[in-house]
Amino acid sequence: MKNPLNREITVYISLTAAIASGLIAIIFISGNKEYYLLYPIVSILLVFLLTYLVTWLFLKRVPNVNTVDEKPTWKNLDKIFNEVNQDAVSLASNQVREIDRLKGMEQYRKEYLGNVSHELKTPIFNIQGYVLTLLDGGLEDAEINRKYLERAEKSINRLISIVEDLETISRHEAGELKLVKENFNIVQLVEEVFETQEIRAKKRNIQLVFYKKYKKPIIVCADKMKIFQVLTNLITNSIYYGKMEGKTRISFSEVKNKILVEVHDNGIGIGEADISRVFERFYRADKSRSREQGGTGLGLAIVKHIIEAHGETIHVKSKINKGSSFIFSLPK
Ligand SMILES: Nc1ncnc2c1ncn2[C@@H]1O[C@H](COP(=O)(O)OP(=O)(O)O)[C@@H](O)[C@H]1O
Ligand SMILES: [Mg+2]
Structure with a gap:
């Protein structure tokens, strides 16, 4: 019984x-x-x-x-109290976890807003300065006129890049950007990115090369457009943070059912203190160079989002003054 x-x-x-x-x-x-x-x-x-x-x-x-x-009897009273106690403890710890999560979100929201307004402020104030100079008589001088308008245009382009990157990030975070997966040749995609970055690389005398000749196509199954963006962000970084006369080298390797893609440069490298943070939004190891090159500080955050949305991972290895390697996996 x-x-x-x-x-x-x-x-x-x-x-x-x-x-x-x-x-x-x-x-x-x-x-x-x-x-x-x-x-x-x-x-x-x-x-x-x-x-x-x-x-x-x-x-x-x-x-x-x-x-x-x-x-309840005297014998099982202990057990009943224990059960009630455990229920109360688990309820309380759930509440604490929920409070921590909400606090984290609030902190994130504050930091995010602070970063966004800080990033937007610089180009907006620059544009304001150029316009005021023109209104203050600069308009009469043809040379100043052109110079300030060109500078204003540069700041406007910067604003556009920031807003576009922010939009991409928030759409990723809201889960709105669905992946459209297909089989494609990653070697060919890298060649296409090389073509779009040729002029930028030439300006700094940086060579864009493959580690070796990949004769056969390497087929991966991923969202081609988004991987194009990943490669573009990593390769432009290797140019921005590469040394003059340097080299950006792409290599592929096969591990189990994955293809590893490595974007390697012999540029300025990233210090130990910064390396774990470069994938954070707005984090810059080299602030002045990033801004000077028009960087938004969002490129690597977007890269990480895209790779993780594929269920894959990205790692970075770097040594200051020696260079950096960004390695990510893709499904075959
Ligand atoms: N290949 C690289 N070599 C050295 N530093 C890099 C490299 N790629 C990224 N970084 C560092 O990581 C930071 C974040 O990169 P990213 O998110 O692309 O933003 P940014 O718009 O500044 O390029 C950069 O500001 C730079 O300091
Ligand atoms: Mg970048």
Whole structure:
């Protein structure tokens, strides 16, 4: 009998019936001294066993409604308190976790807004300065006129890049950017990115090369447009943060069912203190060079989002003044 309450009921009923039968036996055999003890004892035992058996059989058929909440007794009080305690503890720790999560989100929101307004302020104030200079008489001078308008245009382009990158990031975070996967040749995609970055690389005399000649196509299954963006961001970084006359080298390797893509440069490198933070939004190891090159500080954050959306990973290895390697995986 699993339910202790059922056992108690059975015992109570059996005892009551047994005592009653004992009393009846005593009344019936009063006067008969020979059996005055034997009959009541036998009667009590028999009736107890019989009633126990019948009640037990009966209760077994009754739906067991009392198995979940044990009836509190001194013996199980400890257990019940423990259970209640554990419920309270797990409820409290859930609440604490939720509060921590909300605090984290609030902190993130504050930092994010602070960063965004800081990033937008610089080009906006620059544009304001150029326009004021022009209005203050610069307009009359043809040379100043052109110079300041060109500078204003540069700042406007910077504003556009920031806003576009921010939009990409927030769409990624909102899960709006769905991947459109297809099989394609990653070697060919890198060649296409090389073509778009040729002029930029030439300006710094940086060579864009493959580690070796990849004769056969290397097919991966991923979102081609987004991987194009990943490669563009990594290769432009290798140019911005590369040394003059340097080299950006792409290599591929196969590990199990993955293709590893490595973008390697022999540029300025990243210090140990910065390396773990370069994928954070707006984090810049080299602030002045990043801004001077028109960097938004969002390029690597976008790269990480895209790679992780594919269920893959990206790592960086770097040594200051030696160069950097960004390695990411893609499914075959
Ligand atoms: N190949 C690289 N070599 C050295 N530093 C790099 C490289 N790529 C990225 N970094 C560092 O990481 C920072 C973040 O990169 P990224 O997110 O692309 O932003 P940014 O717009 O500044 O280029 C850069 O500001 C730079 O300091
Ligand atoms: Mg960048």
